[in-house]
Amino acid sequence: MTNELKRYYSDLREKNHRALLRRIEECGKKNPRLLSLLEERALVMKQLGVGSLTPANAKSRIGAIGAERRNLLISMGLPGNYLETIYTCPRCKDTGEVSDENGQTRLCTCALKKQQEQMLAGSRINERETFDRFSEGVYPTDEQKKQGLAMKRFCERYVAALPKPEKPNLLIVGQSGLGKSFFGNAIARGAIEKGVATVKTTAYQCVQSILNGIDTREDAIAPYLSAELLVLDDLGTEAMVPNITVETVFRILNERAAAFLPTVLISNLNSEELYERYGERVASRMIDGAITSIVVLRGDNLRTRVR
Numbered sequence: 001m002t003n004e005l006k007r008y009y010s011d012l013r014e015k016n017h018r019a020l021l022r023r024i025e026e027c028g029k030k031n032p033r034l035l036s037l038l039e040e041r042a043l044v045m046k047q048l049g050v051g052s053l054t055p056a057n058a059k060s061r062i063g064a065i066g067a068e069r070r071n072l073l074i075s076m077g078l079p080g081n082y083l084e085t086i087y088t089c090p091r092c093k094d095t096g097e098v099s100d101e102n103g104q105t106r107l108c109t110c111a112l113k114k115q116q117e118q119m120l121a122g123s124r125i126n127e128r129e130t131f132d133r134f135s136e137g138v139y140p141t142d143e144q145k146k147q148g149l150a151m152k153r154f155c156e157r158y159v160a161a162l163p164k165p166e167k168p169n170l171l172i173v174g175q176s177g178l179g180k181s182f183f184g185n186a187i188a189r190g191a192i193e194k195g196v197a198t199v200k201t202t203a204y205q206c207v208q209s210i211l212n213g214i215d216t217r218e219d220a221i222a223p224y225l226s227a228e229l230l231v232l233d234d235l236g237t238e239a240m241v242p243n244i245t246v247e248t249v250f251r252i253l254n255e256r257a258a259a260f261l262p263t264v265l266i267s268n269l270n271s272e273e274l275y276e277r278y279g280e281r282v283a284s285r286m287i288d289g290a291i292t293s294i295v296v297l298r299g300d301n302l303r304t305r306v307r
């Protein structure tokens, strides 16, 4: 979890705690018995702590106190749990993390969404490159217009099938300037619009954040492993750091495939170049046809054409 996210959750818990104190004050004025119940509860916990109450006795007293409080609150027209700890996300109790069935800690959906907001604020996913704004007019030839339209329809189907497309992974390759990044962004944007917690990054930014994480001791790879959808753009432009780059890409591909999480990879490199750069172990996963749809875009460079 990033430091920014950790700060968000500690602020959130602090805010909810202050809200609870205000509720206690407000209810205590209306019915002082609620305050004495709180004191009794604190006393029971203290007695339990020093061993003057058995856990069984403490449990039954806490239960009785809770029941009386609940009844009082309901008689005042308030929810029975009005004076219990307030959680914005009951699932992770505002920690941002949950354990999965294997006991592994993962980011909660709320943390992924928050992280996405933070990433949107960092504008890695833009509002310009969306399916709505797609225009085949940018392509010079009829054949490329057809290719562009087919690509758009294909990507829209992929988004529609999220979070569980038949083949979870999508590899988009082709030379630079054919609109690959446009489609990557449009997929990310479309995924967010349907509530799929998406992380979009470039391979360069990804490796950079892993390197920064080593300095700050953050678990920088976690968001890339647990995002419901990962769009990894510009694969092949990142720095080749020994023991970091290939290992990071491997871990992302491997762990996401094991968790059936969809991943979009975008690269200027063809499959031969992917093998050369990342080695057999990683490249064979990138182009594994059993779990990956591979799209090759061909034609003239759009950027030179626009000029």
Ligand SMILES: [Zn+2]
Residues within 6 Å of the ligand: 089, 090, 091, 092, 093, 094, 095, 096, 097, 108, 109, 110, 111
């Ligand atoms: Zn949560």
